[in-house]
Amino acid sequence: MADDRLEEITRRFRHFVAEQGWSICDEKAIAHGYQCTVIDGQARVPVALYATGKTLVQGKASALQTALKAWDQPRQMQNTLLSAAEPSPLTVTRTAIPQATGVARIGSDESGKGDFYGPLVIAAVFVDEHNEPQLLRLGVRDSKKLTDKNISALAREIQTLCQHKILTYAPVSYNQLYQRLPNLNRLLAQAHARVITELSKNVPARLAIVDQFGDESLVRLELQKAASPLRLEQRYRAENDTAVAAASILARAKFVRDLAALSDEIGVQLPKGASNPQIVTIGRQIVVRHGKDALSAIAKLHFKTATTILQTVPEDEA
Template sequence: MANETRVFTVGAKEARILEDRLRMELPPHADWRLVPHARFQVKADDVVVTCYTSGKVVVQGRTLDGFVARFFATAADASQGKGTQAGDIDLPLDTPTIGSDEAGKGDYFGPLVVAAVHATPEHAAELTRLGVRDSKTIADDRARMLAGRIEALLDHEIVQLGPADYNARWNAARNINIVLGELHARAIAALATRHADAAFAIVDRFGDERFVEAPLRAALARPLRLLQTPRAERNLVVAAASILARAAFLDGLRASSDECGADLHKGAGAPVDAVARRVVAIGGSALLAKVAKLHFKNTARAGVDPGADRSP
């Protein structure tokens, strides 16, 4: 069988993570070399990996699919010049992993939710059979159905801020990424505490990586490698978490609808503005504060001052 070549592009942080993983997980006989213009080169069995200082990673050898699935499925912003896309979520799990994702960040009504799951290689086949993929590509009813299956299969942690608590936290932090990072850290830390076998966690990168790293260090007593990558929902474990977060958000949105007596919509567009005005007509700005994220522009469009004091 002829040799194959796969080419990826990674950032400096991902290159360090890749080298750490290779040094930890490759067999003792792996041959590490220094070559010009490269951070490292290593040969293990029939595979040679060269990571250049430019960020280009060249993988050469025979039958690379398994090796690529193991070490590159979560490479941040990886681009491939040849072969199967490295971030496809149907690539098999190689090691116990925690994946975390959020829902409700861009929705005016309802809670902000983060869900995390812990999965092992033994779970991969069943997750694939269920059709687990990024929840944004799945209809609401199917997301709810899949969430029940995933909850029965995987240990998980769901944390959320209802609108009232969200508004209080937003007023203190004034930055959605701070709030979101805290929720991711809480969910990941809870699972990592229960599962010592998990060596790393995968999160969709939504801003400066310190938004998750700092609260996670504060919440977790043991080391855990954190991989923050764009479009992390391509990874099977993160996709499972995204479905749980989506289902929990939908449940929270329904609860908010019941609380205010109006059919609340997802998103933050013109239809949401009309519903916001209806909520204000029913119960004024105090009711709106119980079901909506007030710092969104929809609040002003509903004729309400988002910064007004609503203390009883």
């Protein structure tokens, strides 16, 4: 009963976030609850939801934090009870370890959307009854549960076993694209649809599975534009599916490699994530040494962090 209640609270919360045009990352299960980070392109706010109905909103003061704190959980739950007969558009998988299904399908996932430095990478992987057992024996699972070393080794195996497609937006390309389309969820939807469509031309898949990151209609609309015949499933915790887990590993491996390459080019180790205090310190050093334009080659400029860095570097030093 508690699990069902938490799932419904989470579903309502994700729908609320999607309606605002925000995005969710860093999702994980916690004791008696669900935790994630909500991002609006500028701020990042950690949120925890509990089966009791309690919502814990953390992080620094911002407009996003205020809006999330104002989320009316009691009213949302009342609406849930009143509309209990409505079919849920969300498929929830409880198991943390992928299980074989034998269904030929494409899974896609992304890496880097919540990282200030480095690219955005989207990967799609085709899985069927022949390669899925091998992937499970290798220990393929959500990349967030693996070390970078394990991810690198598994990525090589996945690329050998599975047909796949990887799309990378290096920071320069990402920033140009975001200027034209300043909505992260729409940008992600286009990217997922692109890798899924391109891969589907070469594999006998009728189903595509994507982790639900925003309004469900976004990816569906992009696939329709591409005249894709695939049936689309957008799931909460889709990484519990083997195909999506494999895609998450390929995307993360490429992100880690590219971040390392950018670090070598700029001459300093660029940290992952968006909350590490070193992110701003290193950014200032880079701007002082190489100028403001250097930041656009290594970072996502719509993050509030970029403004913080640029505003704190004197003009005569930039």
